[in-house]
Amino acid sequence: MSDEHEMPYAHPDSMDGLLQRGRGPGAVRAFRYRRGAAAFVYDGIRRDWRWDGTDDRSLYLARLIRDGELSPAPVVGMLAGDGETCLRACEVLELLALAGSDEAREGLRAYVREGEHWVRVLESVAACWPLEWWEDLGDVARARIAAETEIPWGPEPWTRFGVETRSRPVVARPSPVGLGTAELLALLADARTENATKTDALRELNGREPAEGLIPLVPLLGTPDGRRSLPLVRRAVERLGALAVPAARGWVRDDCPWLARLGADVLADHPGPDAVAGLVDELAGQWTSRTWCGPDRTARRLARFDADAADALPYLRRFWQFTPHSYERTVYLEAWAAIGRDGLDSLFTESLWDCEETTRLLGVASAPSNAEVLGRIAVLRDDPMETAEVRAAARVRLTAPVGRARVGSC
Structure with missing residues (x-):
């Protein structure tokens, strides 16, 4: 969410504040006080409380409705809103249908027949639902698409329905698949x-073991105008880890801005012991300015110093509690675990109810083995709305010997 559209988030310890941020205690409290939570739950769909597009909320909100035994009807009604509200409601209803809600499923099917944003809804349910739930809408789709001004992109569900689709232009080029690492480096x-x-x-290289031979080629991998690197260069360099540090000392002095920035980031990601105080000050400054995008990078850098970065813990606690940017919350917990483990059992436990898949994965791997935790993990394992990754991790945890995996096992 950009600053000009920033909404006032409620206090992070209040029910509405917890729900706005997608935190686990909000889900637990909403379940206990269902009647009082209903307005906040529906508001979380009507208004987009995500800080940016990387944050997750749909599954979290769908669970709040299902577990709180709230009616899907207000969410069905939100399909009549603008395009973005409609899609938020659609994503929640799709999940509720997978969990067994006939009202959610029929609400979406009815919207495809009559709703304004029916094309996006139909494409969404086709990607999410079993074929037999939407295949019979072919006659409706063929009749309605004739009135649309734009031909849809393919393939599903349009190809199945025999509807003409636009094809993105495909430029034939050599495929690197099957080439050896040396051959890939020669191409670069x-x-x-x-x-x-x-x-x-x-x-292709990013799917293999890091190739040290890439390092001298990095300065050649910029766009023709020299303003930025090619896509995936930064990821490839990050995978090299400390191997890139000697070259980065030269990159940082280069006249090419993108290469200098990349070099500075590599050096910052591999700081020496004397950098701890500066990084703690950086994190403190980000807290003071309420900078919600970016402190996760500072936290990752601090985590490299383990207990020597203990002065960062108060700020990691505050970011964990206050940030509306739920995607970064996982990193704060990982850094906290690397620096000091006091208080982590309760945080790993609450993570099992978190809106972010990565945070739930941390909880599944590292929450203590007690009845509450194992019961919740069993729920995640069996929940048809849950992601495949979390369900798989839950199965592993429940079949593992008694004990607890460390946070690094995620």
């Missing part, structure tokens, strides 16, 4: 290789 080094092919080569 060749000035005649098109940038799109270089990006494909980087994508």
Whole structure:
């Protein structure tokens, strides 16, 4: 969410504040006080409380409705809102339907027949639901699409319905799949290789063991105007870890802005012991300015110092509690676990109810083995709305020997 559209978040210890941030205690409290929570739950769908598009809320909100035994009817009514409100409601209703709500499923099917944003809704349910839940809407889709001004993109559900779709232009280029690492590096080094092919080569390299031979090629991997690196370059360099540090000392002095920034980031990601105080000050400054995007990077850097970064813990606690940017919350918990483990049992436990998949994965791996935790993990394992990754991790945890995995096992 950009600053000009920032909404006032409620206090992080209040029910509405917890729900706005997608935190686990909000879900637990909403279950205990269902009647009082209903307005806040529906508000979380009507208004987009996510800080930006990387944050998750749909599954969290769908669970609040199902577990609180709230009616899906107000959410069905939100389908009639603007395009973004409609899609938020659609995502929640899709999940509720998977959990067994006939009202949610029929509400979406009815919207496809009559609603304004029916194309996006139909494409969404086709990607999420079993085929037999939407295949019979073909006649409706063929009749309605004739009145639309734009031909939809393919493939599903349009190809299945025999509806003409627009095709994104495909430019034939050599595929790097199957090439050896040396051959991929040669493609990157060749000035005649098109940038799109270089990006494909980087994508292939990023699926393999880090290649030290990439390091001297990095300065060559910029866009023609020199303003930025090619896609996936930063990811490839990050995977090299400390191997890139010697070269980064030269990059940081380069006249090319993107290469200098990349070099500075590499050096900052691998600081020496004398950097701890400065990083703690950086995190403190981010807290003072209420900077919600970016402190996760500072936290990752501090986590490298383990207990020597203990002065950062008060700020990690505050960011964990206050940040509306739920995607970064996982990193604060990981850094907290690396620096000092006091108080983590309760945080890992509350993470089992968190809105973010990555945070729930931390909870599944590291929450203490007590009846409450194991019961919740069993719920996640069996929940048809839950992601495949969390369900798989829950199965592993429940079949593992008694004990607890460390946070690094996620």
